[in-house]
Amino acid sequence: MEETKKFIVPIGPQHPALKEPGHFEFSVEGEIVTGVSIRLGYVHRGIEKGAENxxxxxxxxLFERVCGICSHVHATAFALGVEKLCNVSAPPRAQAIRTLVGELERIHSHMLWLGVAAHEGGFDTLFMYSWRDRETVMDLLEMLCGNRVNYSINLLGGVKFDIDHAQRDAILRGVDFLEERSHHYLKICTTDRTFLGRTRGVGTMTREQADEFGMVGPTGRASGNKRDVRIDAPYASYAEFPVKLVTAEAGDLMARFDVRIRELFESFRLIRLILDNLPQSELTARVPRRVPAGEVVSRVEAPRGELFYYIKSNGSDQPERVKVRTPSLCNWGSVTQTAVGSKLADMPMILSGIDPCFSCNDRLVNIQRGDNSQVWTWEDLRRYGIEYYR
Amino acid sequence: MDTQTALTQAQELLQQWTDSTAQPEAHRLDVKVSRENFKAAITAVKQAKWGYLAAITGLDVPATEEAEGQVEGLYQFCEGAAVLTIRVAAPYSEPYLPSICDLIPVATLYEREFIEMFGVFLEGTPNTERLLLADDWPVGVYPLRKSFTGFDSPDEA
Structure with a gap:
């Protein structure tokens, strides 16, 4: 018998799905994928280690900068964990503002994904429209905190910014517009025949598989999995402003579009509810500089699913250890499983179907070595920053 | 299943392999097991379908005057709001732990991260290729160990 040889198609590290780096090796038999291996780390920056000093x-x-898309949830998870260690809780108004910004961020993230996924499916008109509309929510976030990304609204013990009447009205107007547009997108993604050709029955994952692989977030919920940290273990003010679970049964790419777009409506509803019932209180509580020794687990629902923080303090003014497990890392496991048996040409869509976020996975310092390279110390960087803006 | 029931169930499941338990927060249970019983403990959790593996957290515990340094693995499972942590440790001199990929196949990415960051060897893990560290990262340097404090200058290492 002839020896079987594997034919391997490398994809990446440049831009395999999103415009971010990751490397995949697909072994194929003809058009059909028979195995996948993953190599990440191209944008690993050593944030976990960096926090230790x-x-x-x-x-x-630092943790707010793990991810440029869902920066706010990272800061929220960290702040909530540290507050728990200090036995302090942020005042109710601060918690409500955290929740509100969290939902605005979810809208921005889901719309960004919608555009990227549409682009991977060859539907660039949808990509352009969804990104145009996404500017609405970006402008709202900029109005609230001065930044389009890395909103930096969290403090240990509270938030920095309050919401006034003019801002409230602007948010409500923006949300009305986005809601109308989202109805349009839902209709397109569930009825456009060409697009359905790329999504229906593609990359299907059953409920059993989703449970087995530990899938999280909208990707898991599109397979009927009922996990949502906002509901299972409410944090910030999700106990006062509960969300409704959004799931679908089909488990294919179309279901993932369906779930993410319907989650937008839940976010719109929640934002209006919070703005109408914003509690009156201070914005910050006092958190000591030295955090009492202990360990906490802080879980929040990022746009992509459960974000898991483990924080250990040794009683000093620096963390002993912080572990971040991002939702994308959970969901990569599922890609390697669903890819097998699919067509190679469907891979970009399947990869983007989980809404992967590479900087989420990658968190290590890469020290450049070699003849012409330069190592910058923290002090050098600080000085450079000061000089640059002088 | 409410949080307390889930935690009680987890405690009963692991009873026979438990060295010690702790409840650091109302919704959390930490169970310490020995290396010999570790695999059996994970099997019990898996067979009872108790939650899902949320994370494998590595923890470096450097040597003190009395005790040898060790690497601790925290296998965190979540069920609703309940968080179960199975803690197992391996000393620096024998940094081996069994892999759990035969029970929970998706653990492979977590295990690859754990191996390269902490220098533990997970026996039986299907893939030991680097996941996150750069290709030219020196062999035997484990960045999340406390003893690693960065490279001194561009010419070294």
Whole structure:
């Protein structure tokens, strides 16, 4: 008998799905994928290690930079964990503002994904429209905190910014517009025949598989999995402003579009509810510089699913260990399983179907070595930053 | 299943392999097991379909005057709001733990991260290729160990 040889198609590390780096090796038989291996780390920056020699406050800013899309949930998870260690809880108004910004961020993230996934499916008109509309929510976030990304609204013990009447009205107007547009997108994604050709029955994952692989977030919920940290273990003010679970049964790419777009409506509803019932209180509570020794687990629902923080303090002014497990890392496991048996040409869609976020997975310092390279110390970087803006 | 029931159930499941337990927060249960019983404990959790593996957290515990340094693995499972942590440790001199990929196949990415960051060897893990570290990262340097404090200058290492 002839020896069987594997034919391997490398995809990446440049831009396999999103415009972010990851490397995949697909073994194929003809058009059909028979195996996948993953290599990540191209944008790993050592944030977990970096936190171990920075103060708690500096670490908050560091963790906000794990991800450029869902920066707010990272800071929220970290702040909530540290507050728990200090036995302090942020005042109700601060918690409500955290929740509100969290939902605005979810809208921005889901709309960004919608555009990317449409683009991978060859539907660039949908990509352009959804990104145009996404600017609405970006402008709202900029109005609230001055930044389009890395909103930096969290402090240990509360939030920095309040919401006034003019901002409230602007948010409501923006949400009305986005809601109308989202109805349109839902209709397109569930009825456009060409698009359905790329999504219906593609990359299907059953409920059993979703449970077995530990899938999280909208990707898991599209397979009927009922996990949502906002409901299972309410944090910030999700206990006062509960969300309704959004799931679908089909488990294919179309279901993932369906679930994410319907989650937008839940976010719109929640934002209106919070704005109408914003509690009156201070914005911050006092958190000590040295955090009492202990360990906490802090879980929040990022746009992509459960975000898991483990924080250990040794009683000093710096964290002993912070572990971040991002939802994308959970969902990669599922890609390697569903890819087998699919067509190679469907891979970009299947990869983007989980809404992967590479900087989420990658968190290590890469020290450049070699003849012409330069190592910058923290002090050098700080000085450079000061000089640059002088 | 409410949180307390889930935690009680987890405690009963693991009873026979438990060295010690702790309840650091109302919704959390930490169970310490020995390396010999570790695999049996994971099997019990898996067979009872108790939650899902949320994370494998590595923890470096450097040597003190009395005790040898060790790497601790925290296998965190979540069921609703309940978080179960199975804690197992391996000393620096024998940094081996069994892999759990035969029970929970998706653990492979977590295990690859754990191996390269902490220098533990997970016996039986299907893939030991680097996941996150750069290709030219020196062999035997484990960045999340406390003893690693960065490279001194561009010419070294």
């Amino acid at each position: 920075r103060s708690w406050v500096q670490s908050l800013y």
